[in-house]
Amino acid sequence: MLDYCPQDRELGPEEREELQAAFEEFDTDRDGYIGYRELGACMRTLGYMPTEMELIEVSQHVKMRSQ
Numbered sequence: 001m002l003d004y005c006p007q008d009r010e011l012g013p014e015e016r017e018e019l020q021a022a023f024e025e026f027d028t029d030r031d032g033y034i035g036y037r038e039l040g041a042c043m044r045t046l047g048y049m050p051t052e053m054e055l056i057e058v059s060q061h062v063k064m065r066s067q
Contacts, residue, residue: 022046 011019026034026042034042036055043050050058 018046 022042026038036059040050040055
């Protein structure tokens with residue numbers, strides 16, 4: 001299971017830049033939100049393999065548009 005716990009550690013500058021670039025690629029309408037399915041596609045491009053349940057769990061901790 002994906003352990004979503006923001007207090008585990010801080011992201012480094014390079015990790016933030018990589019995540020921001022990936023997010024922007026998947027935020028096709030540029031409204032600042034992506035759905036959990038798009039989040040999954042984004043995470044897979046970064047080498048993560050989240051399950052649908054893990055994505056739903058993450059989306060409950062982060063303000064996201066449901067799709």
